[in-house]
Amino acid sequence: MGRRTVEAMSARSASASVWSALRREAAFLARDRSAWAWWLVVLFLSVLAVSAGLNEVHRQKATIAHLVEADRAERMAVLKTRKEWSAVYHSFHLTYDPPSEFAFAALGRRDDAAWKHRVRMLALEGQIHERDAGHPVLALVGRFDFAFFAAFVLPLVLIVLLHGLRAGERVAGRHDLLVATAAGDSGRLWRLRAGLRATVVFSAAVLPLVVAAGLSGTAAPTLLAACALLFAYVLFWTLVCAVLAAWQQTAEVILAALVALWILLGVVVPAAGRIAIDRTVPMPSGADIVMTQREAVNAGWDLPKANTMAAFVERHPQWAAYTAVERPFEWKWYFAFQQVGDQKAQALSEAYTDGRMERDRLAGWLALIAPPVLLERALQVLARTDVRASLAYEARVRDFHASLREFYYPKLFRDDRLEPAALEGLPEFSPRAAGR
Amino acid sequence: MNPSVTSLAHMPKLQAEQLRVLRSGKEVLSGVSFNVAGGEVYGLLGGNGAGKSTTLAAFLGFVPAASGRVVVDGLDVGSDLAAARRAMAYLPEAASLYEHLDARENLDYFLQLADMRCSADEIDLALDRVSLGAEARGLKLRSYSKGMRQKVAIALAILRDTGILLLDEPTSGLDPTAIDEFHGLVRGLADAGKAILMVTHDVYGACQVADRIGLLRGGQLVAQFEAPPGGRIDTETVHRAFSPRAAA
Numbered sequence: 072m073g074r075r076t077v078e079a080m081s082a083r084s085a086s087a088s089v090w091s092a093l094r095r096e097a098a099f100l101a102r103d104r105s106a107w108a109w110w111l112v113v114l115f116l117s118v119l120a121v122s123a124g125l126n127e128v129h130r131q132k133a134t135i136a137h138l139v140e141a142d143r144a145e146r147m148a149v150l151k152t153r154k155e156w157s158a159v160y161h162s163f164h165l166t167y168d169p170p171s172e173f174a175f176a177a178l179g180r181r182d183d184a185a186w187k188h189r190v191r192m193l194a195l196e197g198q199i200h201e202r203d204a205g206h207p208v209l210a211l212v213g214r215f216d217f218a219f220f221a222a223f224v225l226p227l228v229l230i231v232l233l234h235g236l237r238a239g240e241r242v243a244g245r246h247d248l249l250v251a252t253a254a255g256d257s258g259r260l261w262r263l264r265a266g267l268r269a270t271v272v273f274s275a276a277v278l279p280l281v282v283a284a285g286l287s288g289t290a291a292p293t294l295l296a297a298c299a300l301l302f303a304y305v306l307f308w309t310l311v312c313a314v315l316a317a318w319q320q321t322a323e324v325i326l327a328a329l330v331a332l333w334i335l336l337g338v339v340v341p342a343a344g345r346i347a348i349d350r351t352v353p354m355p356s357g358a359d360i361v362m363t364q365r366e367a368v369n370a371g372w373d374l375p376k377a378n379t380m381a382a383f384v385e386r387h388p389q390w391a392a393y394t395a396v397e398r399p400f401e402w403k404w405y406f407a408f409q410q411v412g413d414q415k416a417q418a419l420s421e422a423y424t425d426g427r428m429e430r431d432r433l434a435g436w437l438a439l440i441a442p443p444v445l446l447e448r449a450l451q452v453l454a455r456t457d458v459r460a461s462l463a464y465e466a467r468v469r470d471f472h473a474s475l476r477e478f479y480y481p482k483l484f485r486d487d488r489l490e491p492a493a494l495e496g497l498p499e500f501s502p503r504a505a506g507r
Numbered sequence: 508m509n510p511s512v513t514s515l516a517h518m519p520k521l522q523a524e525q526l527r528v529l530r531s532g533k534e535v536l537s538g539v540s541f542n543v544a545g546g547e548v549y550g551l552l553g554g555n556g557a558g559k560s561t562t563l564a565a566f567l568g569f570v571p572a573a574s575g576r577v578v579v580d581g582l583d584v585g586s587d588l589a590a591a592r593r594a595m596a597y598l599p600e601a602a603s604l605y606e607h608l609d610a611r612e613n614l615d616y617f618l619q620l621a622d623m624r625c626s627a628d629e630i631d632l633a634l635d636r637v638s639l640g641a642e643a644r645g646l647k648l649r650s651y652s653k654g655m656r657q658k659v660a661i662a663l664a665i666l667r668d669t670g671i672l673l674l675d676e677p678t679s680g681l682d683p684t685a686i687d688e689f690h691g692l693v694r695g696l697a698d699a700g701k702a703i704l705m706v707t708h709d710v711y712g713a714c715q716v717a718d719r720i721g722l723l724r725g726g727q728l729v730a731q732f733e734a735p736p737g738g739r740i741d742t743e744t745v746h747r748a749f750s751p752r753a754a755a
């Protein structure tokens with residue numbers, strides 16, 4: 072019994088001394104002006120990153136709002152000035168992918184993949200891939216959003232703050248005195264110091280994120296997951312820094328080693344991995360799809376109409392009885408060869424989609440050895456700005472376009488005339504409900 | 508009288524037994540043996556690179572003994588490091604504390620690090636003993652001279668209130684008056700029962716204050732001197748041994 076009491080007492084006093092050690096180091100850190108300066112620097116950079124993201128999301132939302140408003144009005148105007156199928160030919164239909172409530176934190180693929188289209192009843196694949204190619208520099212390095220800041224800038228701050236944890240004290244001639252004076256396990260001193268400095272960095276980084284998430288209406292589980300990811304990431308770099316800081320080397324050598332590691336994990340591995348993945352998974356370019364589809368459509372003018380209609384009916388046997396084309400130009404023949412253009416480009420388009428999916432899958436594996444990329448990708452998943460979200464949007468565009476065709480084909484094949492009243496039930500694109 | 512009590516009282520506080528230490532593969536201490544008892548000032552004398560600081564590092568457990576051993580207060584440093592460190596206060600060579608804290612804040616921090624609490628009065632008393640001017644105590648250490656910094660570090664060693672003090676070149680930054688004061692302080696601490704191992708290359712200073720002197724050269728203890736009862740170690744004799752050519 073006596074033994075157990077002694078053990079319990081020593082356990083209690085050990086935990087009490089952990090608390091007093093924590094208080095001691097916290098008070099010590101609070102007196103360190105450079106710690107406050109770093110807190111402000113990180114806070115400032117985080118505010119900058121978050122507000123850049125908020126601005127971009129705001130801009131995208133404004134663009135969408137403007138397009139939504141113009142979309143209907145423009146179509147109405149076209150339907151008024153043009154007649155029947157000519158009006159259909161000239162009508163644009165807006166499709167778009169609204170940014171999620173967390174998109175501000177990780178803009179991801181919204182920088183280089185299209186999130187809005189204005190599609191017509193014509194061949195679709197060319198219209199999907201004929202988008203403005205995105206900003207080449209942005210596509211390469213990404214925008215300065217929170218994900219970039221957290222993945223690449225935060226580790227540098229941690230490296231600057233932690234590399235001299237022990238070497239700095241050695242240079243100042245205090246290291247041995249600290250170790251000789253510290254009661255009990257002297258390793259605890261360095262762990263506490265590293266942990267508290269990391270807390271300074273984490274708190275300054277996360278604060279603007281939480282505020283912006285509140286302003287954007289981010290769902291609590293999403294925000295919590297993002298905070299947990301950020302915490303784990305800061306912990307990872309803190310451990311790496313603490314391990315190297317224990318090395319009996321000058322601060323400069325430790326700093327150089329940590330920066331080299333940062334370059335390796337943040338730049339070399341991702342870049343080399345991207346090259347390797349692109350080689351392993353070849354895929355057609357968007358331009359190939361545009362060309363193929365365009366050539367197929369252009370060829371449609373010269374091919375015997377029966378050939379076009381036969382190819383069309385392969386996909387739409389229900390209209391087999393209506394394929395006779397008597398006049399030199401008939402709309403059903405025209406729209407049929409547009410559809411056939413898509414059919415010709417379909418294999419390429421699927422290869423393109425599969426390729427992007429496969430590359431993304433491999434990039435996900437690669438990220439396991441490149442933590443900065445892992446964090447960026449994870450935040451993009453939470454923000455629904457990843458490759459999957461982009462592909463899902465393209466799929467929704469195709470579905471919408473298919474519903475347009477479904478709407479028009481019966482009118483096109485049964486009765487070549489199109490009354491304005493018939494346009495009542497025209498399908499409208501419905502974006503993914505916000506906060507899916 | 509109980510013989511075991513007598514033997515405990517005379518048990519040396521610091522013991523080096525055939526201590527051999529390698530640094531970067533080079534032997535820097537070869538078979539060094541000496542001990543320091545409570546109430547005694549032991550001066551470890553030697554030129555640059557003789558291995559003085561390494562000897563202290565071995566007692567503090569910063570370098571392992573390649574063979575032989577070091578014992579602190581009956582504890583083998585190789586196996587009982589934390590307890591051995593608790594028994595010693597250490598004044599490093601060119602001791603420097605935190606520049607952005609004042610004397611009291613520095614002492615407060617390092618004492619807490621040692622799991623100790625001292626009242627403001629106790630801290631002021633220690634600063635009195637090292638005669639750090641009252642007006643300096645509230646100033647950040649960055650405005651201190653080398654000697655003033657040294658005084659704060661000495662005050663810390665005093666406040667640790669351990670039975671053993673390891674001092675590495677403690678007087679190197681001090682002016683002659685301060686050196687005299689410091690020697691008086693060290694003498695007083697020894698007379699109060701503490702075991703003091705003082706490393707120095709100052710022959711005169713060592714003879715002023717030490718009860719015994721060990722002469723270290725090239726990692727070997729080449730001579731030992733002992734003060735006669737009630738007297739001092741003769742500076743001439745030590746100087747001849749320390750630097751035969753200069754004395755000739």
Ligand SMILES: Nc1ncnc2c1ncn2[C@@H]1O[C@H](COP(=O)(O)OP(=O)(O)O)[C@@H](O)[C@H]1O
Nearest residue numbers: 530531535553554555556557558559560561562
């Ligand atoms: N960290 C170290 N690594 C390698 N060699 C060292 C180290 N510190 C000291 N030495 C070497 O050990 C020897 C003794 O050094 P030291 O104990 O500091 O001498 P002293 O304090 O007597 O001037 C010297 O030759 C020195 O070069």
Ligand SMILES: [Mg+2]
Nearest residue numbers: 559560561600
């Ligand atoms: Mg030395």
